[in-house]
Amino acid sequence: MSLRQLIQTTILAGLIALPFTVQAGDAPTPEIPKAKEKATEEYGCVAPTDYMRKNHMDELMHKRDKTLRKGIRTRKFSLAECINCHVTPDEDGQFASFGEDEHFCSSCHNYASVSVDCFSCHRDTPEQTDYQHTFNTGDNPHHGKIALEGNKLSVETLQVLTEGDQQ
Amino acid sequence: MTNKTYNADLSRRHFFSKAAAAAGMAVAPGVFLRQVHARPAEQAATSEQRWGILIDTNKCAKGCDSCVTACMDENGWGRADASEDKSGPHQKAQWIRKVTIKDKQTGHVQSLPLMCQHCENPPCVDVCPTGASMKRADGIVLVDKHICIGCRYCMMACPYKARSFVHEDLEDQKVVAPRGKGTVESCTMCVHRVDKDGTPACVEACNADNHNAMYFGDLKDPNSEISRQLKDYGGEQLRADLGLNTGVRYQGL
Ligand code: SF4
Ligand code: SF4
Numbered sequence: 057m058s059l060r061q062l063i064q065t066t067i068l069a070g071l072i073a074l075p076f077t078v079q080a081g082d083a084p085t086p087e088i089p090k091a092k093e094k095a096t097e098e099y100g101c102v103a104p105t106d107y108m109r110k111n112h113m114d115e116l117m118h119k120r121d122k123t124l125r126k127g128i129r130t131r132k133f134s135l136a137e138c139i140n141c142h143v144t145p146d147e148d149g150q151f152a153s154f155g156e157d158e159h160f161c162s163s164c165h166n167y168a169s170v171s172v173d174c175f176s177c178h179r180d181t182p183e184q185t186d187y188q189h190t191f192n193t194g195d196n197p198h199h200g201k202i203a204l205e206g207n208k209l210s211v212e213t214l215q216v217l218t219e220g221d222q223q
Numbered sequence: 224m225t226n227k228t229y230n231a232d233l234s235r236r237h238f239f240s241k242a243a244a245a246a247g248m249a250v251a252p253g254v255f256l257r258q259v260h261a262r263p264a265e266q267a268a269t270s271e272q273r274w275g276i277l278i279d280t281n282k283c284a285k286g287c288d289s290c291v292t293a294c295m296d297e298n299g300w301g302r303a304d305a306s307e308d309k310s311g312p313h314q315k316a317q318w319i320r321k322v323t324i325k326d327k328q329t330g331h332v333q334s335l336p337l338m339c340q341h342c343e344n345p346p347c348v349d350v351c352p353t354g355a356s357m358k359r360a361d362g363i364v365l366v367d368k369h370i371c372i373g374c375r376y377c378m379m380a381c382p383y384k385a386r387s388f389v390h391e392d393l394e395d396q397k398v399v400a401p402r403g404k405g406t407v408e409s410c411t412m413c414v415h416r417v418d419k420d421g422t423p424a425c426v427e428a429c430n431a432d433n434h435n436a437m438y439f440g441d442l443k444d445p446n447s448e449i450s451r452q453l454k455d456y457g458g459e460q461l462r463a464d465l466g467l468n469t470g471v472r473y474q475g476l
Contacts (some may be wrong), residue, residue, distance in 0.1 A: 176404060
């Protein structure tokens with residue numbers, strides 16, 4: 057057998073053996089943490105789950121450019137809102153960090169061996185001090201509460217105060 | 224203007240702007256206060272505004288660092304961020320710093336906050352090879368860390384030493400201020416607040432401490448407090464000779 061033939065046979069044998077060595081079910085299917093609330097009644101998330109599974113990265117990419125470069129701060133596809141809703145605390149109230157299997161993003165990304173670098177800059181857990189507030193303000197019809205943002209009265213609050221004054 | 228009347232004036236302005244928006248009324252014959260309202264979240268920032276900060280160095284208290292600590296708390300650098308522990312003080316991020324200057328002739332000592340001056344013609348943007356250094360339509364200069372390669376040309380180009388480089392892995396950043404290793408950063412004029420009709424943290428802190436040395440507002444709106452101040456009392460650019468037309472101005476230099 058020439059060297060060339062030897063190599064060919066080895067590669068062939070390897071290819072045939074491949075399906076047997078990596079068997080379906082070897083890696084445990086990821087346990088994906090449940091989201092905290094429903095963003096929409098229709099599909100739970102801001103878009104249908106199938107769509108989100110396939111396209112979340114593109115949506116995040118569009119959103120990041122719009123937000124940073126144009127100042128468009130809508131909540132749909134905002135990374136902060138994804139984190140607020142999807143990264144949930146364990147029984148002790150502790151949040152998993154990105155990288156740990158319990159973290160919503162890592163649960164899948166670890167399984168699929170797809171690395172992301174969002175979290176070298178972005179916060180990977182909800183900001184506990186005021187995320188409830190940010191979650192309750194703004195354009196989501198499901199969260200109509202008036203909230204204080206930092207020390208500043210929100211526009212809605214101001215409106216209520218000033219309009220009340222005029223009557 | 225005393226501190227008290229200034230604050231009273233602020234709340235009155237809020238009241239009148241809302242009232243004017245509701246009824247379209249004139250405050251006095253011929254004087255209409257411009258409608259002040261938040262830009263809707265889905266609308267892009269436009270060049271109809273140019274945001275600026277005016278700093279009255281005579282009111283800026285020596286030894287006070289309220290603006291600096293407020294910025295740290297808001298954006299999570301410096302004191303609030305204990306994780307950059309391997310970097311020396313000269314390497315750590317500094318978005319805003321207090322600077323003391325002395326006139327050699329008279330011995331007059333002044334203290335002032337120095338941060339990104341949000342230049343209209345920003346050298347940092349000129350030199351950036353990737354387009355990461357950018358100026359928004361409303362004049363706020365930012366680093367798009369998604370595409371910054373950390374070459375630090377902008378740090379060398381900035382005449383005000385306004386930019387910092389992050390040398391270490393960080394965690395628990397503020398939601399409003401993503402920041403991480405290998406990218407350059409600087410004052411964002413609290414763009415996340417400005418987009419929601421808010422005031423930068425430094426300005427808010429200075430007013431809260433009753434120093435009232437900082438005004439934030441729209442330089443293109445002739446009725447804004449900052450424009451009125453600039454019209455009545457003037458305001459200098461640092462290194463005006465460079466022709467950068469800075470968005471941050473100083474009085475009493
Ligand atoms: S002050 Fe420096 S960082 Fe800020 S816009 Fe001007 S050149 Fe750029
Ligand atoms: S460090 Fe980043 S922002 Fe600065 S010039 Fe290089 S790529 Fe541009």
